Amino acid sequence: MAKIRLENVSKVYKGGVKAVNGASLEIKDKEFVVFVGPSGCGKSTTLRMIAGLEDITSGNLFIGERYVNDLEPKDRNIAMVFQNYALYPHMTVYENMAYSLRCHHEKKEVIESKVNRAAEILGIKDLLKRTPRELSGGQRQRVALGRAIVREPDVFLFDEPLSNLDAKLRIQMRAEISKLHKDVGTTFVYVTHDQTEAMTMGDRIVVMKDGYIQQIDTPMNLYEHPVNIFVATFLGSPQMNILEGNIEKEKDGKYFVSPGSDLRIKIPDIDLCQVEESAYPLKACLGIRPADIRIGEEGFPTVVELVERLGEQTLVYFHLPGRKDYTIASLGPSCRLLEKDPIKVSFNAEKLHLFNRETEQSLTNAVPLIKRPLSDLSPKQVDELAKRLAVKGVVPASYAFLSSDVKEEKMIDGIEIAAVVEGSKEYEDGWNYFARSKDGSVISFRSAKKIEKGAATTLYVPLSKVDLVAAEGERLTDETDVEEEVYEASLSFRPRGCFLKEETLHNHEKAYKVERSIPLGKKTVLRLLGSEKSERLIYLVESNDLIYDSMMVYMRKRIK
Ligand code: ADP
Numbered sequence: 001m002a003k004i005r006l007e008n009v010s011k012v013y014k015g016g017v018k019a020v021n022g023a024s025l026e027i028k029d030k031e032f033v034v035f036v037g038p039s040g041c042g043k044s045t046t047l048r049m050i051a052g053l054e055d056i057t058s059g060n061l062f063i064g065e066r067y068v069n070d071l072e073p074k075d076r077n078i079a080m081v082f083q084n085y086a087l088y089p090h091m092t093v094y095e096n097m098a099y100s101l102r103c104h105h106e107k108k109e110v111i112e113s114k115v116n117r118a119a120e121i122l123g124i125k126d127l128l129k130r131t132p133r134e135l136s137g138g139q140r141q142r143v144a145l146g147r148a149i150v151r152e153p154d155v156f157l158f159d160e161p162l163s164n165l166d167a168k169l170r171i172q173m174r175a176e177i178s179k180l181h182k183d184v185g186t187t188f189v190y191v192t193h194d195q196t197e198a199m200t201m202g203d204r205i206v207v208m209k210d211g212y213i214q215q216i217d218t219p220m221n222l223y224e225h226p227v228n229i230f231v232a233t234f235l236g237s238p239q240m241n242i243l244e245g246n247i248e249k250e251k252d253g254k255y256f257v258s259p260g261s262d263l264r265i266k267i268p269d270i271d272l273c274q275v276e277e278s279a280y281p282l283k284a285c286l287g288i289r290p291a292d293i294r295i296g297e298e299g300f301p302t303v304v305e306l307v308e309r310l311g312e313q314t315l316v317y318f319h320l321p322g323r324k325d326y327t328i329a330s331l332g333p334s335c336r337l338l339e340k341d342p343i344k345v346s347f348n349a350e351k352l353h354l355f356n357r358e359t360e361q362s363l364t365n366a367v368p369l370i371k372r373p374l375s376d377l378s379p380k381q382v383d384e385l386a387k388r389l390a391v392k393g394v395v396p397a398s399y400a401f402l403s404s405d406v407k408e409e410k411m412i413d414g415i416e417i418a419a420v421v422e423g424s425k426e427y428e429d430g431w432n433y434f435a436r437s438k439d440g441s442v443i444s445f446r447s448a449k450k451i452e453k454g455a456a457t458t459l460y461v462p463l464s465k466v467d468l469v470a471a472e473g474e475r476l477t478d479e480t481d482v483e484e485e486v487y488e489a490s491l492s493f494r495p496r497g498c499f500l501k502e503e504t505l506h507n508h509e510k511a512y513k514v515e516r517s518i519p520l521g522k523k524t525v526l527r528l529l530g531s532e533k534s535e536r537l538i539y540l541v542e543s544n545d546l547i548y549d550s551m552m553v554y555m556r557k558r559i560k
Pocket of ligand 1: 018
């Protein structure tokens with residue numbers, strides 16, 4: 001059993017394909033995490049880096065507490081199940097499952113008990129004497145799972161294991177793998193391009209696109225609170241409808257309008273409380289899932305173009321302004337609408353999704369990073385933070401923290417901000433609140449407690465979780481106090497390794513290991529540890545994607 005931690009992990013293949021960019025994620029012990037995304041988004045590469053089948057170009061990987069970047073796959077205690085299960089055709093099911101244990105010279109009784117237990121879990125006890133030729137596709141996949149189970153790995157890795165099976169069998173195996181996860185109680189990491197598999201199997205889902213992680217959350221939180229248009233339209237079938245238009249401010253509130261048409265949709269105040277008032281009119285997209293569209297007495301008039309009756313569900317297709325494609329509504333089986341029927345369409349106001357049309361990011365979710373004026377802080381707090389300044393000589397313009405670090409419990413030394421709760425959005429594990437502070441800006445925070453709208457609250461942020469930020473938005477502080485001298489240097493990456501060049505001579509060793517690298521925008525702080533005398537040095541270098549923790553740096557002193 002083990003947790004897995006990826007810190008800023010990237011992969012560049014030979015030829016320059018950047019398959020994974022700065023993936024950071026912690027998978028909990030015994031968690032079932034599914035990576036999902038379109039073909040080529042970097043899911044398999046991420047899984048193969050966890051397995052050790054692919055080198056990590058930069059970043060750190062931990063399994064349990066162990067740093068495993070350089071560890072051979074066989075020493076990681078993981079088991080991998082692929083779509084091609086590659087059973088040995090001449091061996092029986094029993095022998096196929098026992099094979100790896102025999103290779104490890106396990107005792108006969110141990111092998112027998114482990115294979116029998118795995119066969120029991122998978123319901124294939126009566127197949128043990130058959131050869132793979134005598135099995136169906138689903139049974140073969142079960143044997144492949146059995147082969148993984150007998151090894152009692154810390155982590156199971158699955159790479160599209162069901163994509164060779166037919167639709168009915170996939171549904172059955174999906175349920176079996178979920179059950180297997182409960183039975184063996186081990187960490188599962190599962191890769192698929194199939195959103196239904198992801199939604200039904202994962203405790204949490206990691207959505208990827210073009211090598212970047214887009215969002216990590218529980219299936220329901222992803223479905224109800226997608227962070228951008230990509231996640232919104234990737235999960236859910238039929239897809240979320242996306243309409244283009246503007247958000248305009250009027251006397252009685254804010255409206256989504258589609259220019260050149262009569263479509264006007266009132267937006268609940270809470271949805272936009274983090275958008276600055278000066279931003280209107282705002283180029284936006286409105287998202288609405290098919291099930292959240294109502295067809296009734298009131299609403300925008302249009303005409304039914306097409307009706308699909310799927311039994312439980314009736315899909316009604318029509319046109320709305322702001323969308324070239326059909327808009328689709330999902331209604332119940334009793335829907336009697338026919339093509340060409342005139343209809344009136346309205347949206348469930350609580351289920352509207354709004355996105356910035358240019359960035360495609362959600363306007364209704366919490367802003368993860370909150371920036372605030374230095375005037376919130378006491379002089380003592382400013383002094384405390386200044387001790388952690390890693391980039392000297394730049395004057396901080398503001399301070400910043402993550403909304404996940406905002407607490408309601410009073411804390412000594414924490415930053416204190418008085419605010420009034422303006423609204424909330426419900427999540428699977430609590431509420432996300434939007435509160436306005438005295439200066440008019442909005443702070444979002446998550447809480448498991450129900451807080452009424454209009455309630456005054458005091459929010460706290462631990463000083464240790466706060467960073468000073470420059471006017472251009474660069475982070476200026478390190479996590480711990482920087483008492484040592486910080487030297488400026490430049491790095492050069494050569495085939496023989498990474499070399500560090502600096503102006504002044506210090507009392508150096510030949511080689512240092514990067515204990516930690518802290519990217520601060522254009523500059524990166526390197527905390528170095530000498531490989532012979534354990535001398536510690538801190539350097540400030542130009543940021544570079546090739547820098548990673550634990551890399552070796554060789555000194556190239558300038559000879560004067
Ligand atoms: P996914 O599993 O999401 O389909 P992959 O991780 O397999 O995506 O691939 C991510 C990107 O890396 C793709 O652009 C793919 O073409 C590229 N890629 C994968 N494997 C290799 C390789 N061995 N050499 C070069 N490029 C690769």
